[in-house]
Amino acid sequence: MSHEVIRSTLVPIIYLLSTVLFIFGIKQLAKVKTSRRGNTIAGVGMLLAIIGALLELGVVDYRWIGGGLILGAFIGALFAIRVQMTAMPEMVALFNGFGGIASALVASSVYWSVVIEKKAPGTVYEALGTDEAITVMLSILIGGVTFTGSLVALLKLQGRLRKGQPILLPARHFITFGLLFASVVAGGIAVAAGAPDSMVWVLSLAGGALVLGVLLTIPIGGADMPVVVSLLNSYSGLAASMAGFVIGNPLLIIGGAMVGAAGLILTQIMCVAMNRSLLNVLVGGFGVTDGGGGGSDEYTSVTSCGPEEAAMVLENAESVIIVPGYGLAVAQAQHAVRELADLLKSRGTKVTYGIHPVAGRMPGHMNVLLAEADVPYEELLEMDVINPEFKNTDVVIVLGANDVVNPVASKDPTSPIAGMPILNAHEARSVFVVKRSLSPGYAGIKNELFEYDNTMMVFGDAKKVLQGLIGEVKSL
């Protein structure tokens, strides 16, 4: 086959096949039974796409390509194999950032080679074509924002950047929107500028995009990261789509658009679960604004107990619901909680888990953690399923969760979390809240549940408390 035939017929067929595999892959990925196969199918689609891309190139110098592929594959595999399950949100955020910057770099490279290195006469849009010139700028903008936004999200998830607290600059909305506007203008000028002059505008756009990613993410607090990570995921898809317009490849347009849509849906699910609009999340500063709630933030009638007492109540319980939160991940207590559940089940107690959609730091965070500890996913019940169960339940153990079980959400319309759907843990006969202190959760407000008559606080690290409980239950 001549290279012309390969390029005009074989390669497009390979790309089409790859697209079909992506669609099949995502479809199966979205069902529990077939999800692993779906991921593999999508992976095969990607392999085909890379083969297609290499065939399309024909005979070129493969040294840099091969070097990049090998190096990238090695680093990626190393990350994937070594990462702890508790660090999965950070991992997803980091990969996201790499995807975003890759798209921005592809667009920059096309611009640089066609306009700067070939010293194109006339304007950038004449050299690249108008559509391509515009999408080059969009790729750089979106990809750049995705990159630094993901890195900031990563630092926040690690608790390094001010312990994940929102960072609020003065006049931040003005600065952010001003910079966005300036970046778009710089991109517009770059499209219309003469080839040599455009460089400074493209660089301004790139710089603006990178700073913008930081500015957009720093005001958002750690617990809103599920929304941010999903949204950045959507952006990275969008950036890939734009890069597809640049190089005129429908595979990138399709793959990117599907990822963009998937990210948006997850973003939407997370926002609904918090009863907040996307805008409210993105504006940021949640939980830090009003410290002046007065004396009502003080706890007055909290009772606490040790593992021994809690174990005695557990001993007589017929049904137990465990409500995990971010504290479970921090304490790496997923194996301990499974052990306790097994112990209780062996004594005839019914044990299930109530999972709030935004528990943890990424969509589905608790499910991943508990799966690592071999908890069958049938025991993990969604909010709508588990909520009617609480009133018929003897004991609820809240493990490192706070705002998602705060009854004030449904009682006080002035509360910052008013209207947020919660797990009705307070309806159970007894509630044990395992927590290190009475410090407020993400929303920065007091949790009324801690003062309820049927609530007992068990202070301590989730893992240590669980181990204590396991010991006590065993010795009964």
Add this chain to the structure above:
Amino acid sequence: MTLGPLLIGIYVFVLAGFVGFEMITKVPPTLHTPLMSGANAISGITIVGAVAAATTASPTISNILGFIAIITATINVVGGFLVTDRMLRMFGKKKK
């Protein structure tokens, strides 16, 4: 009516977006994380553009940009699919 390449691209973009929406709605929460990281790996499809951007051995800026794009996109692709598989393997290993 004749469609130029840009319009065809926009058609494809919009329709693919709808396909994405249709496929992902009603995903069980258990799969939120794997779905996100799997989708993330697919966004590394930009690798197809990246390999085309580093086709000579000359250390020009465009080549170097392409080279870094290949590395970052490959990290995203390989890491993304592997880590998703690792998670899904855990979901699958529940024994009855």
